[in-house]
């Protein structure tokens with residue numbers, strides 16, 4: 570199957586949490602880490618989030634760096650039931666910076682009029698079929714994909730074995746076991762089934778630690 574190369578970005582506490590139990594997540598990591606995330610965005614053809622992140626955070630997913638004159642990555646939302654609001658920043662700016670919605674249904678006419686691109690794929694377990702989605706994105710010219718969450722999407726890509734690289738930003742904080750984990754259930758029974766990565770680099774960024782890994 571043709572698919573883009575995939576980098577998963579994670580921004581967590583020391584104990585691997587991405588948000589409080591109630592979903593408050595801004596900001597876990599420091600400003601310097603977030604600037605590097607913008608640099609990483611600029612190195613990919615597209616940035617992808619799950620619909621819950623789009624609904625909760627209303628992100629722009631753009632590269633916003635002083636003096637940056639390069640292009641903007643496409644912004645992609647995995648949204649099986651076409652719930653992305655017309656009022657969201659991603660839709661409101663779709664005319665200027667491409668926004669694609671990977672869905673199993675038809676987008677409302679107003680979304681298409683706002684120049685949101687619909688990528689309709691079959692469903693699997695009532696959600697976007699990841700294989701079909703990635704194949705469609707590769708066909709549409711996406712060679713590198715930067716996944717920015719949330720936890721459900723990160724878990725789905727990891728389980729499917731599609732994470733080639735990790736960019737992990739870790740703040741010196743602890744949120745505890747009732748907060749939202751960065752990775753959900755993987756149903757691993759033996760340690761031999763663990764996902765193993767090779768560390769490529771570690772760097773202190775402000776108070777945070779930035780670790781880069783590739784799949785072993």
Ligand SMILES: NC(=O)c1ccc[n+]([C@@H]2O[C@H](COP(=O)([O-])OP(=O)(O)OC[C@H]3O[C@@H](n4cnc5c(N)ncnc54)[C@H](OP(=O)(O)O)[C@@H]3O)[C@@H](O)[C@H]2O)c1
Pocket residue numbers: 578579580581586587588592593594595597618619620621622623625626647648649650652695696697698699717718719720721722723725
């Ligand atoms: N710290 C960080 O790095 C970071 C980054 C991003 C977000 N966040 C936080 O994470 C929270 C949101 O994350 P979340 O884990 O609740 O949701 P999410 O990963 O943003 O979105 C999950 C949703 O994506 C849709 N989806 C479509 N196809 C899918 C597939 N094949 N597999 C899995 N999901 C699929 C599903 O909704 P449908 O079934 O409706 O399609 C699913 O519920 C927010 O609080 C946000 O602020 C933190």
